[in-house]
Amino acid sequence: MLVGVPKEIKNHEYRIGMTPAGVRELTSQGHQVIVQKNGGTAIGLADEQYLSAGAEMADTAEEIFARAEMIVKVKEPQPNECRMLRPGQILFTYLHLAPDPEQTRLLIDSGAICIAYETVTDRNGGLPLLAPMSEVAGRMSIQAGAHALEKAQGGNGTLLGGVPGVAPAKVTVIGGGVVGVNAARMALGMGADVTILDRSLPRLKQLDELYGPGLKTLYSNTENIASLVAESDLVVGAVLIPGAAAPHLVTREMLKTMKPGAVLVDVAIDQGGCFETSHATTHQDPTYEVDGIVHYCVANMPGGVARTSTFALTNATLPFAVALANKGVVAALNDDPHLRAGLNVCKGKVTYEAVARDLGYDYVAAEQALS
Numbered sequence: 001m002l003v004g005v006p007k008e009i010k011n012h013e014y015r016i017g018m019t020p021a022g023v024r025e026l027t028s029q030g031h032q033v034i035v036q037k038n039g040g041t042a043i044g045l046a047d048e049q050y051l052s053a054g055a056e057m058a059d060t061a062e063e064i065f066a067r068a069e070m071i072v073k074v075k076e077p078q079p080n081e082c083r084m085l086r087p088g089q090i091l092f093t094y095l096h097l098a099p100d101p102e103q104t105r106l107l108i109d110s111g112a113i114c115i116a117y118e119t120v121t122d123r124n125g126g127l128p129l130l131a132p133m134s135e136v137a138g139r140m141s142i143q144a145g146a147h148a149l150e151k152a153q154g155g156n157g158t159l160l161g162g163v164p165g166v167a168p169a170k171v172t173v174i175g176g177g178v179v180g181v182n183a184a185r186m187a188l189g190m191g192a193d194v195t196i197l198d199r200s201l202p203r204l205k206q207l208d209e210l211y212g213p214g215l216k217t218l219y220s221n222t223e224n225i226a227s228l229v230a231e232s233d234l235v236v237g238a239v240l241i242p243g244a245a246a247p248h249l250v251t252r253e254m255l256k257t258m259k260p261g262a263v264l265v266d267v268a269i270d271q272g273g274c275f276e277t278s279h280a281t282t283h284q285d286p287t288y289e290v291d292g293i294v295h296y297c298v299a300n301m302p303g304g305v306a307r308t309s310t311f312a313l314t315n316a317t318l319p320f321a322v323a324l325a326n327k328g329v330v331a332a333l334n335d336d337p338h339l340r341a342g343l344n345v346c347k348g349k350v351t352y353e354a355v356a357r358d359l360g361y362d363y364v365a366a367e368q369a370l371s
């Protein structure tokens with residue numbers, strides 16, 4: 001198969017969809033890989049490393065989209081990238097379609113076969129291609145939040161860990177999945193007073209067993225969220241209903257009860273955000289204020305530590321890319337229900353139920369759309 005890897009074009013996005021090691025894996029199995037020149041230069045992956053792994057280098061994304069049978073990326077395609085896709089071409093990347101009607105429409109119109117990293121599953125009920133970036137974003141949420149709490153950044157001037165004789169900051173993490181547990185772990189490590197909420201009791205039990213009395217766990221309902229938000233210095237939004245738009249768990253009304261200069265970090269922003277007042281921001285301009293509360297809502301947080309993130313992401317995605325290249329898309333998806341769960345749009349049809357429901361399209365089962 002001819003596999004194409006364009007340079008990412010989203011604001012301050014320096015990750016790349018494949019490392020030289022990934023290229024070597026594919027070329028050693030008889031495939032061809034075209035990588036866009038300078039695609040990995042910003043994170044120390046030089047064109048020479050790609051060439052010596054067997055890649056061909058292309059000057060432009062246009063050439064890659066025109067020639068490749070499968071495009072492997074990191075971020076959701078931007079409108080000009082969507083318009084370069086063609087019927088039957090495979091797109092393997094993050095999509096986050098539920099909060100993004102424009103992208104969904106463009107992908108439907110393209111006729112391409114679009115597999116979203118974030119809805120590929122595993123046999124334990126996890127999301128193995130989302131998890132590595134959730135680990136990164138969860139850990140980053142605390143460093144971003146700590147920075148935003150500084151006075152010069154608009155925060156209330158609280159140090160997460162406090163100091164001897166001064167109480168630490170109160171940190172609330174809503175959602176105890178991969179983002180949530182990584183956020184809690186960093187916040188605990190910095191000495192903060194941390195509470196984590198989830199609506200899954202088995203998950204809260206697991207977190208309690210993992211972290212003991214140092215981590216407070218609380219069932220997620222409106223009452224508990226409202227009272228914790230009012231007393232927190234930092235609130236991290238980390239919920240997910242796979243494929244669906246995030247529920248708005250912190251309302252604008254609740255902001256009025258918060259401490260002035262408290263910080264909200266909405267990691268769930270790529271699914272539309274779990275705070276009513278969230279809107280996506282960029283690494284260039286990551287925060288804004290509503291009613292005196294600082295909001296950090298960067299939709300591609302792992303792009304900020306793009307070198308770590310590229311290795312973490314491609315460790316997880318490569319085996320699936322290899323399966324798609326070796327078997328072809330139809331056999332690879334038919335053979336593996338977990339990879340098939342990643343199919344969101346196929347030849348003009350929406351094949352992910354939560355996306356169809358949230359955006360008002362007819363849902364067509366993957367098996368039917370592929371045949």
Ligand SMILES: NC(=O)C1=CN([C@@H]2O[C@H](COP(=O)(O)OP(=O)(O)OC[C@H]3O[C@@H](n4cnc5c(N)ncnc54)[C@H](O)[C@@H]3O)[C@@H](O)[C@H]2O)C=CC1
Nearest residue numbers: 133134137175177178179198199220239240268299300301
């Ligand atoms: N902004 C960014 O750069 C990034 C964003 N993300 C996003 O972070 C979000 C969380 O991802 P993961 O932790 O991997 O998901 P996950 O599936 O591991 O965890 C989500 C948790 O939310 C819980 N949950 C669902 N509804 C809830 C509610 N009403 N109250 C409390 N908890 C609730 C679930 O029980 C689950 O434990 C996703 O939207 C993901 O796309 C992930 C990586 C990077």
Ligand SMILES: CC(=O)C(=O)O
Nearest residue numbers: 094133270299300302
């Ligand atoms: C998960 C995601 O959206 C990201 O890594 O940017």
Ligand SMILES: [Mg+2]
Nearest residue numbers: 270299300301
């Ligand atoms: Mg994102």
